[in-house]
Structures are given as structure tokens and as C-alpha cells.
Amino acid sequence: NFNGPRKMREDFERYTNILLQSYQDLNIFLCGFIDHSLPSHEYVIRNRFFLEKILNYEFRAPPKSNFEGQIDNLLFVDNEKNFTNIFFYGEESTLFIWNIITFLFIDILARNYVLAAIITYIVNSIFVGIRDSFGRKNLSKKTLIPKNFLI
Numbered sequence: 001n002f003n004g005p006r007k008m009r010e011d012f013e014r015y016t017n018i019l020l021q022s023y024q025d026l027n028i029f030l031c032g033f034i035d036h037s038l039p040s041h042e043y044v045i046r047n048r049f050f051l052e053k054i055l056n057y058e059f060r061a062p063p064k065s066n067f068e069g070q071i072d073n074l075l076f077v078d079n080e081k082n083f084t085n086i087f088f089y090g091e092e093s094t095l096f097i098w099n100i101i102t103f104l105f106i107d108i109l110a111r112n113y114v115l116a117a118i119i120t121y122i123v124n125s126i127f128v129g130i131r132d133s134f135g136r137k138n139l140s141k142k143t144l145i146p147k148n149f150l151i
Contacts, residue, residue, distance in 0.1 A: 022144055043073035099124055 032038045052058055058076065088095070102123055107116035140147045 016146070019144055019146060026144070041073065043075055045075045045077065047077050047079070 029038075033041055033043070036042065048058065058074070099120055103113075103116050103120040106119050107113050110116060136147050139145070
């Protein structure tokens with residue numbers, strides 16, 4: 001059973017087509033969900049109650065619906081901007097302190113600030129590459145987009 005370049009290319013194209021079809025199906029579903037055009041998937045957006053904010057817990061009490069029964073999908077307004085907390089926003093000072101500590105440690109050991117600056121730059125570049133690699137891998141896995149399609 002010969003698995004040459006043509007077979008590998010066909011498998012890659014089939015895999016790419018499956019991913020593209022999955023992406024299109026998910027995109028159509030999400031567009032319909034957001035537009036409220038799916039009657040079986042209705043949702044309500046609401047703010048968290050005072051007690052929910054204090055306890056940091058959402059109580060499961062779905063609101064009444066105009067349809068049959070009740071709506072099970074509740075979306076909460078993100079007033080605390082929790083979504084942006086997953087990024088490195090606000091972590092610049094921590095990363096800067098890490099670079100300063102690395103620089104000072106190497107400067108004390110080597111007693112050469114030029115060498116310390118070069119090694120700090122290299123260590124920082126390595127960690128930036130690691131963060132970028134893990135970030136791309138995580139984004140690729142969670143969005144079903146192959147890593148080679150990410151910009």
C-alpha cells in the first residue's frame with residue numbers, strides 16, 4: 001500500500017474540506033442563533049442579580065417564555081469584562097518585572113551587563129515563542145481551524 005505525496009495531498013485536502021464544512025455549519029448555526037431565527041434555540045440576555053454578583057454564582061431560574069414551556073438558554077452581560085482577563089492585557093508590568101529580574105540575576109552572576117542584556121533578550125524571545133506556540137495550538141484546537149491557516 002503506497003502512501004505517496006499524492007495520497008497525502010488528497011488526505012490533507014479531504015481533511016481541509018471537512019474542517020471547512022464544519023466551520024460553515026457552525027457559522028450558519030451561530031448566525032441563526034444570534035438572529036433568534038432558530039425557534040428551538042431561543043435565549044435571553046440578562047444582568048446578574050445582586051446576590052449572584054456577591055456570591056459569584058448564577059442561580060438556575062430560567063425566565064418564562066412566550067413559546068412552549070421555558071427558555072433554557074441564559075446569556076449574562078459581562079460587566080466585569082471577564083473575557084478580556086484571559087489575554088495578557090494588564091500583564092505588561094509582570095512581564096517587565098520578569099525581564100528585569102532575569103537581567104539582574106544574570107548581571108550579578110556574570111558581572112557583565114552587555115551579556116545580561118543579550119541573554120535576557122534570548123530568554124524573552126524563547127518565552128514569547130512558547131506563549132505564541134501554545135496560544136496557536138489552543139486557538140486551533142478550540143476553533144477547529146488548522147494551525148497553518150492562522151495568521
